[in-house]
Amino acid sequence: MTPGGAVVENNGIGYDIMMPAGQEFPGGIGQEVRIYTHMHVREDDISLFGFRTKEELEAFELLIGVSGIGPKVGLSVLSTLSVYELKIAVMSDDSKTISKTPGLGPKGAKKLILELRDKLDFEEFEQAEPMDFAGDLPAEDSVAVTAQGLVSLGYSRSEAMMAIKKVENAAEYSPEQLLKKALTKLI
Structure with a gap:
């Protein structure tokens, strides 16, 4: 090996x-x-x-x-x-x-x-909670705001979305709370 x-x-x-x-x-x-x-x-x-x-x-x-x-x-x-x-x-x-x-x-x-983009199977994402991968969610959505915040801090969009996905019940938190929780998942 x-x-x-x-x-x-x-x-x-x-x-x-x-x-x-x-x-x-x-x-x-x-x-x-x-x-x-x-x-x-x-x-x-x-x-x-x-x-x-x-x-x-x-x-x-x-x-x-x-x-x-x-x-x-x-x-x-x-x-x-x-x-x-x-x-x-x-x-x-x-x-x-x-x-x-x-x-x-x-x-x-x-x-x-x-x-x-057209060849990969994204079925597992369609079954999961809806998340903003393309930046199309409204600005008041805490997941979208948090993702934008993480990107502005220098994280890539996929790193931001993976961190947010690791937070249980992410959509229930305010953007500030979700940002704190997502940052702990990135460390």
Whole structure:
């Protein structure tokens, strides 16, 4: 096991699988594991990319489907952001958060958002409490005011929305109360 992958043995053959860095490997040495893989074939190379969940694999395949995004940058995106954080960043048009990915600049992040907006599954957000990801809520809405306040403090829109989402019953608080509670979730 390494920070960026593992060698997995199957029937006496070792497969070197690259995985998102910073994630805990789904098993230990000598244990049986299930890894969802994508085999990337080029003229001069065959590489295996592995993920703990099908959702990560699907997100990876969508990422590498964006022109200009190769498998290493796609893996880097999933090393920097979880699938959930990626969805929030795409939904809130937050290229600042996505461009924190090594190997992906602001232009690439904007292109990624543009191409993924229609392809990612946002069903989990539709079932949750309505939140302002696009800045369309009225100014008196405490969630929208708090999100704008966090953005003005230098946090990205997706960081602000994730912090607010962590606060239980966020819509019941005044903007001042919600801002204090959301700030504690960012620390």
